[in-house]
Amino acid sequence: MKIPVYMASLMGGLLLAGCAAIDLETDYVFDPALYARAVDQDSDRFPEIDPLHLDSEVKRWLEERLGDKRRGTEFLVSALQDLMYGPDHLHIQYSDAKTHTATEVFHAREGNCLSVMNLYVAMARHMGLNASFQTVEVQPSWDRRGDLLVVSQHINATGRLGPKRYYVVDFTPEIALQSMTESAISDDKARALYFNNLGVEALVAGDDAAALAYIRNALFIDPANSNAWNNLGTAYKRLGDGDLAEFAYHYAFEQDNTNATAVNNLVKFYRGRGEDVLARRYEHVIDDFNQRNPFFHYGRGSRALEAGNFEAARAYFRRAIRLKEYEPDFHLGLAMAYARLGEIERARDARDAAENLLAASEEIYVPSDRRLRIFDRDSILRTSSAGLSIQLRGNVVVEPGRP
Numbered sequence: 388m389k390i391p392v393y394m395a396s397l398m399g400g401l402l403l404a405g406c407a408a409i410d411l412e413t414d415y416v417f418d419p420a421l422y423a424r425a426v427d428q429d430s431d432r433f434p435e436i437d438p439l440h441l442d443s444e445v446k447r448w449l450e451e452r453l454g455d456k457r458r459g460t461e462f463l464v465s466a467l468q469d470l471m472y473g474p475d476h477l478h479i480q481y482s483d484a485k486t487h488t489a490t491e492v493f494h495a496r497e498g499n500c501l502s503v504m505n506l507y508v509a510m511a512r513h514m515g516l517n518a519s520f521q522t523v524e525v526q527p528s529w530d531r532r533g534d535l536l537v538v539s540q541h542i543n544a545t546g547r548l549g550p551k552r553y554y555v556v557d558f559t560p561e562i563a564l565q566s567m568t569e570s571a572i573s574d575d576k577a578r579a580l581y582f583n584n585l586g587v588e589a590l591v592a593g594d595d596a597a598a599l600a601y602i603r604n605a606l607f608i609d610p611a612n613s614n615a616w617n618n619l620g621t622a623y624k625r626l627g628d629g630d631l632a633e634f635a636y637h638y639a640f641e642q643d644n645t646n647a648t649a650v651n652n653l654v655k656f657y658r659g660r661g662e663d664v665l666a667r668r669y670e671h672v673i674d675d676f677n678q679r680n681p682f683f684h685y686g687r688g689s690r691a692l693e694a695g696n697f698e699a700a701r702a703y704f705r706r707a708i709r710l711k712e713y714e715p716d717f718h719l720g721l722a723m724a725y726a727r728l729g730e731i732e733r734a735r736d737a738r739d740a741a742e743n744l745l746a747a748s749e750e751i752y753v754p755s756d757r758r759l760r761i762f763d764r765d766s767i768l769r770t771s772s773a774g775l776s777i778q779l780r781g782n783v784v785v786e787p788g789r790p
Contacts, residue, residue, distance in 0.1 A: 439488075448493075485588060520571070520576075542572075582608070586618055606619065620632045620656075629656075688707060704717055718741035
């Protein structure tokens with residue numbers, strides 16, 4: 388699924404970090420009147436939309452295939468994977484064009500990660516399985532859409548198979564998960580992510596009024612969603628309400644002091660208003676934050692590699708590894724830089740290091756052909772089941788940063 392935010396891209400040099408706080412003391416004072424204006428609703432404005440609803444056709448289809456085959460939870464988990472992704476069944480394909488409800492995904496046969504997770508969780512529960520959503524941190528990535536950059540986050544589904552056994556399902560192009568970053572979320576928070584996604588999609592389409600309505604609804608459901616506050620700031624900025632845009636960006640950072648996108652958007656906001664001193668102050672904080680962010684250096688190394696500047700790439704990848712040693716992709720990048728520089732032995736050592744990390748951290752890295760994983764809490768990932776995986780992604784809308 389996706390969650391939108393305003394921020395600089397990989398090209399712009401600002402990357403999201405896992406849990407590193409940003410050392411920023413703002414002079415901005417919370418104004419309850421602006422808060423009331425920003426959200427301005429006292430009920431869910433889209434009660435008719437249920438992302439987890441299954442229509443009668445979906446239920447009938449599911450019962451016809453699994454209704455008389457209830458041979459245990461692990462069988463059902465595996466069977467659902469086959470029904471959703473098998474070429475002889477739904478054969479659902481990845482598409483980030485639109486966020487769908489569960490029923491919409493079933494009929495469209497495609498969807499983004501949040502959409503497909505809606506369908507998986509709904510069908511799993513209909514068949515009596517324990518199933519819920521969880522967010523997982525991933526290596527940051529951006530997708531330029533018009534004048535916006537959309538930052539993708541990750542969400543998947545999980546459920547209990549017994550006292551100590553559980554499963555995780557993902558649906559996404561191959562991604563790298565960061566270890567120990569799973570966080571279970573409620574259905575309400577997943578519903579908020581759904582409306583946040585709709586808001587981002589409306590922003591991308593240029594329908595700012597619809598974006599405002601969707602993102603406000605997300606915040607009514609989950610007022611602590613920092614990314615949604617950031618996206619709300621983008622919507623208000625588009626609509627020309629500078630006071631509410633500024634408030635929303637600041638409140639996004641207040642809710643999550645690791646939200647670099649919100650600070651970056653404040654830099655752009657203040658520069659656009661001619662408040663260069665304040666913009667430079669925030670920019671300095673972001674620059675300092677980037678220097679401590681391994682993914683910032685990894686992104687620069689990747690760009691240097693693409694540009695043919697192999698010595699710079701080598702330096703950036705080495706810096707990333709010094710900051711976070713156990714990221715296989717960092718070592719793979721360094722191996723490529725060494726290879727291009729003709730340092731074959733060092734390239735082989737770096738690749739070996741990456742492969743060793745991958746082998747030791749199978750539960751962290753999800754290859755695209757291993758979408759269903761079964762875990763024993765006493766021995767992490769001692770058994771697994773081949774299949775497809777289900778993942779929901781979150782989007783954050785970001786404004787392109789400086790080159």
